[in-house]
Amino acid sequence: MEKVQGEMEIERWERSEEISDAEKKVIQETWSRVYANCEDVGVSILIRFFVNFPSAKQYFSQFKHMEDPLEMERSLQLRKHARRVMTAINTVVENLNDSEKVSSVLALVGKAHALKHKVEPIYFKKLTGVMLEVIAEEYANDFTPEAHSAWTKMKTLIYTHVTAAYKESHRDPQT
Numbered sequence: 001m002e003k004v005q006g007e008m009e010i011e012r013w014e015r016s017e018e019i020s021d022a023e024k025k026v027i028q029e030t031w032s033r034v035y036a037n038c039e040d041v042g043v044s045i046l047i048r049f050f051v052n053f054p055s056a057k058q059y060f061s062q063f064k065h066m067e068d069p070l071e072m073e074r075s076l077q078l079r080k081h082a083r084r085v086m087t088a089i090n091t092v093v094e095n096l097n098d099s100e101k102v103s104s105v106l107a108l109v110g111k112a113h114a115l116k117h118k119v120e121p122i123y124f125k126k127l128t129g130v131m132l133e134v135i136a137e138e139y140a141n142d143f144t145p146e147a148h149s150a151w152t153k154m155k156t157l158i159y160t161h162v163t164a165a166y167k168e169s170h171r172d173p174q175t
Ligand code: HEM
Pocket: 056, 057, 059, 060, 077, 081, 084, 085, 086, 088, 089, 109, 112, 113, 116, 117, 119, 123, 124, 127, 158
């Protein structure tokens, strides 16, 4: 059967950026500490994301006009999205050995954001970048150079799968 563009991109990614077993273990170990503080870390990531990239707030009806990070922190819509982001990443991390599960979780996220929420895909690159920054700062002791390079591959994995779903949904990412 003919492959669609998204599938070809994932295959290319699998060849060039494969996460080794040792790297999967490092990701799972750092993440277990991060996820123990799921709520706080998730909210910190999202607040920094919206402060650094204010245009990303446009998609959220309840805080698109908020400027004050303390006010954002109290927004239920922000807290709910933080929880959803963290839960989805947790499913990916828990299933790093099951590439079909990883693809299906991230394809669902990609499709919903492409078609329902109509989010420009470039924001996924920015959000995963901020995620890495916050984790590296807050868990500096765990964030060895090995962890950093493993998480950089994880960031690429998320972005590649999500943008592949955008392509399948016929919304081309503007990278
Ligand atoms: C790794 C990154 C992300 C993950 C895992 C994620 C996950 C989710 C999930 C699971 C939902 C709810 C289910 C659904 O409606 O399909 C959701 C809703 C939503 N997401 Fe994301 N998301 C991510 C990034 C983003 C980004 C970058 C934006 C915009 C800048 C965004 C905007 C939204 C909006 C507007 C909603 C609906 C919110 C609501 O109804 O209150 N998401 N997200």
